[in-house]
Amino acid sequence: MTYRDAVREGIRDAMRTDPRVFLMGEDVGRYGGSYAVSRGLLEEFGPERIRDAPLSESAFVGAGIGAALGGLRPIVEVMTVNFSLLALDQIMNNAATLSHMSGGQVSVPVVIRLATGAGRQLAAQHSHSLEGWYAHIPGLRIAVPSTIDDARFMLAAALACPDPVLLFEHLYLYNMEGDLTPGLERVDLDHAAIRRGGRDVTLITYGWSLHKCLAAAEDLAKEGVEAEVLDLRTLRPLDDAAIMLSVRRTRRAVIVDEGWRSGSLSAEITTRIVEQAFYDLDAPVARVCTVEAPVPYAKHLEDAALPSPARISSAVRAVVTGSGAH
Amino acid sequence: MRAPTGAPVTREHGLELLREMLRIRCFEDRCYQLYGQMKIRGFLHLYNGEEAVAVGAMRALRPSDAIVSTYREHGHAIARGIAMSKVMAELYGKQTGCSRGRGGSMHLFDASKRFYGGNAIVAGGLPIAVGLALAQKLQRESDISVCFFGDGAVAEGEFHESLNLASLWQLPALFLCENNLYAMGTALERAQSETDIAARARAYRIDAAAVDGMDVFAVEESVRGAAERIRHSGGPALLEMRTYRFRAHSMFDPQLYRDKAEIEAWQKKGPIITLTTRLKALGLMTEDDYQRLEREASAEVESAVQFAESSPWEPVEDLERFVYAERRA
Ligand SMILES: Cc1ncc(C[n+]2csc(CCOP(=O)(O)OP(=O)(O)O)c2C)c(N)n1
Numbered sequence: 039m040t041y042r043d044a045v046r047e048g049i050r051d052a053m054r055t056d057p058r059v060f061l062m063g064e065d066v067g068r069y070g071g072s073y074a075v076s077r078g079l080l081e082e083f084g085p086e087r088i089r090d091a092p093l094s095e096s097a098f099v100g101a102g103i104g105a106a107l108g109g110l111r112p113i114v115e116v117m118t119v120n121f122s123l124l125a126l127d128q129i130m131n132n133a134a135t136l137s138h139m140s141g142g143q144v145s146v147p148v149v150i151r152l153a154t155g156a157g158r159q160l161a162a163q164h165s166h167s168l169e170g171w172y173a174h175i176p177g178l179r180i181a182v183p184s185t186i187d188d189a190r191f192m193l194a195a196a197l198a199c200p201d202p203v204l205l206f207e208h209l210y211l212y213n214m215e216g217d218l219t220p221g222l223e224r225v226d227l228d229h230a231a232i233r234r235g236g237r238d239v240t241l242i243t244y245g246w247s248l249h250k251c252l253a254a255a256e257d258l259a260k261e262g263v264e265a266e267v268l269d270l271r272t273l274r275p276l277d278d279a280a281i282m283l284s285v286r287r288t289r290r291a292v293i294v295d296e297g298w299r300s301g302s303l304s305a306e307i308t309t310r311i312v313e314q315a316f317y318d319l320d321a322p323v324a325r326v327c328t329v330e331a332p333v334p335y336a337k338h339l340e341d342a343a344l345p346s347p348a349r350i351s352s353a354v355r356a357v358v359t360g361s362g363a364h
Numbered sequence: 365m366r367a368p369t370g371a372p373v374t375r376e377h378g379l380e381l382l383r384e385m386l387r388i389r390c391f392e393d394r395c396y397q398l399y400g401q402m403k404i405r406g407f408l409h410l411y412n413g414e415e416a417v418a419v420g421a422m423r424a425l426r427p428s429d430a431i432v433s434t435y436r437e438h439g440h441a442i443a444r445g446i447a448m449s450k451v452m453a454e455l456y457g458k459q460t461g462c463s464r465g466r467g468g469s470m471h472l473f474d475a476s477k478r479f480y481g482g483n484a485i486v487a488g489g490l491p492i493a494v495g496l497a498l499a500q501k502l503q504r505e506s507d508i509s510v511c512f513f514g515d516g517a518v519a520e521g522e523f524h525e526s527l528n529l530a531s532l533w534q535l536p537a538l539f540l541c542e543n544n545l546y547a548m549g550t551a552l553e554r555a556q557s558e559t560d561i562a563a564r565a566r567a568y569r570i571d572a573a574a575v576d577g578m579d580v581f582a583v584e585e586s587v588r589g590a591a592e593r594i595r596h597s598g599g600p601a602l603l604e605m606r607t608y609r610f611r612a613h614s615m616f617d618p619q620l621y622r623d624k625a626e627i628e629a630w631q632k633k634g635p636i637i638t639l640t641t642r643l644k645a646l647g648l649m650t651e652d653d654y655q656r657l658e659r660e661a662s663a664e665v666e667s668a669v670q671f672a673e674s675s676p677w678e679p680v681e682d683l684e685r686f687v688y689a690e691r692r693a
């Protein structure tokens with residue numbers, strides 16, 4: 039199945055098992071979802087529960103928050119993270135604050151799904167990776183399904199959570215093929231996962247970058263460098279224990295994030311490693327991030343702007359050989 | 365039939381409008397092919413069916429008026445007079461493109477033509493147009509700012525905030541809604557509680573009218589009239605151009621939300637076919653004339669493709685240029 043199919047199965051499953059669940063967003067119904075995730079769901083569940091919304095991100099995201107307050111379990115699809123900026127007020131000032139600001143009287147069990155990322159030559163306004171930004175906000179939980187299993191089961195974990203959860207689906211992953219792990223029935227929202235074991239360096243990543251890291255790790259293995267690849271899975275809260283456990287073992291860390299590096303998630307992880315595992319490090323922490331420019335349209339420029347297996351491998355080589363050039 | 369001045373249509377005027385629409389149509393059809401050949405990538409939103417809006421509007425505006433556009437803006441850019449070769453080169457992502465390959469189809473720019481870009485955030489251009497109009501007002505210019513946007517944008521808060529501001533401050537802004545009845549797969553009546561877009565503008569005390577956007581003369585006349593009133597009174601206006609897109613929303617749209625018969629019915633009312641039929645009926649144009657215009661348009665598009673093909677790429681080392689303004693030393 040594809041990642042897209044897995045997400046759709048997760049939605050279908052939630053809709054079937056919990057009558058409080060509904061899907062709301064732009065073009066989720068008739069159009070079938072801008073990335074075809076919800077195709078066929080309108081026919082199965084009808085327009086009440088597969089609810090097409092107008093181009094009114096602030097209003098329908100806010101309505102999702104209100105519906106969650108009112109006892110429902112909305113899945114709000116914001117077509118892409120780029121458009122979530124129009125709903126940022128609702129997400130940041132309402133979803134993230136209501137529980138704490140009310141002294142715990144209310145909670146906001148809303149799930150917001152957003153496509154994220156670059157790599158399809160969509161240019162600056164359609165290529166943002168803002169999950170790291172959202173991970174800045176206390177009160178939100180940020181999760182990133184990067185495998186078929188997580189695409190299939192993370193939604194259920196998010197819906198079971200009493201807090202607002204943002205699920206970031208990298209648009210490059212929708213066509214990714216793979217099989218579900220046989221017998222798997224649920225996943226959690228708490229733990230990072232080692233996707234490839236290795237002793238020489240830890241690649242800390244998530245999203246499409248996970249797959250770039252796995253590709254880089256294969257190349258590095260041919261040179262005798264064994265990279266461990268840690269899939270963060272949740273960006274808030276971060277699984278510090280898993281990060282430190284791996285870094286203490288490999289003694290080197292390279293963080294790979296499609297976000298920009300200044301004031302970023304990669305900066306946060308670096309700091310935590312320095313705070314918690316400084317004396318276990320054999321080399322400075324390195325980062326591979328998107329070049330500090332709006333993402334350009336032309337393919338050769340976009341490719342150069344984004345993390346790539348080649349850039350990851352050379353960052354790892356620098357860390358492993360201690361040449362320090364990263 | 366009368367031309368915008370109230371005078372009868374002339375052959376020259378009719379052929380000029382037809383030529384411009386054919387240039388756009390031919391360009392868009394070629395883009396469709398080039399997308400299939402992977403020469404153009406990213407999102408591509410074609411303008412087929414809506415040509416009369418760009419052509420009629422641009423003809424009625426001054427070169428010094430400011431334009432803000434959407435991601436479906438090839439037609440606006442070409443009708444504004446941006447060289448087709450520079451537009452095509454942009455779609456190829458080349459250095460010679462009108463945005464140096466950084467913008468692509470959704471972000472055509474030409475500051476020298478006061479064309480302030482295709483904007484890919486629905487309704488994102490409206491506040492910018494209001495600001496351009498504010499600058500014009502404060503600098504006592506007689507130019508106006510024109511913002512193109514789709515029917516979908518009317519649901520966004522930015523639309524309502526912009527209209528309110530423009531009216532409150534009496535700014536010289538012309539809001540040009542291209543109502544093609546759909547926002548992606550969402551039909552107007554399933555997205556808007558009030559489908560009369562002009563009526564919504566009137567709620568902000570903005571002079572507004574609906575126009576047959578398939579009739580290039582009607583577009584030209586209405587834009588000229590609105591622009592004159594704005595220059596005269598200083599306050600904003602809105603025109604709702606009723607039109608239809610013949611092709612899919614983008615290249616990834618299987619069009620599950622509308623049926624073929626609807627598209628075919630609109631194609632019969634298309635802007636090029638209606639103008640052609642009229643001009644012929646009035647004896648102002650022959651089939652030979654039409655063939656010649658079409659040949660010329662297609663030759664121009666081919667030379668734009670050649671230009672794009674043979675143009676250089678922006679060097680990768682320049683990736684971070686223009687993130688900040690490059691001031692002269
Ligand atoms: C704020 C925002 N939300 C969603 C989108 C995705 N999107 C792109 S075009 C579009 C439909 C817009 O329809 P309309 O304004 O009628 O313009 P048309 O495409 O019909 O010309 C949508 C939903 C976007 N670009 N920006």
Ligand SMILES: [Mg+2]
Pocket residue numbers: 514515516542543544545546547548
């Ligand atoms: Mg529309």
